[in-house]
């Protein structure tokens with residue numbers, strides 16, 4: 001049997017590969033961080049992701065991972081957000097924010113009802129164009 005080892009993406013030390021893709025000390029630290037977040041949210045369920053990062057010392061990137069993986073749920077804590085994968089603005093469901101989801105749906109010709117064609121409004125000028133012959 002071969003041992004699968006890799007560098008821990010967090011601390012860079014060599015560890016035996018596992019499902020979490022983190023060495024044991026980092027995964028323990030992550031659990032501690034998650035517990036601190038849950039403790040904080042228990043007291044202040046309306047915390048935003050940034051509040052949480054400040055209060056617990058857990059990095060925003062890690063919080064985003066927690067939220068995306070469902071360990072911290074925006075369904076329970078409504079102010080938890082993570083950046084949209086397309087434009088980077090705050091979102092709390094899926095991989096894209098609401099406006100990007102709309103754009104992608106439109107581009108993909110989804111099952112949304114077709115939007116009425118946008119009318120091109122051409123302003124007709126009423127001004128008389130004076131040309132040199134009137135001089």
Ligand SMILES: [Zn+2]
Pocket residue numbers: 008009010011012013022023024025026027
């Ligand atoms: Zn590590």
Ligand SMILES: [Zn+2]
Pocket residue numbers: 084085086087088089096097098099100101
């Ligand atoms: Zn977006």
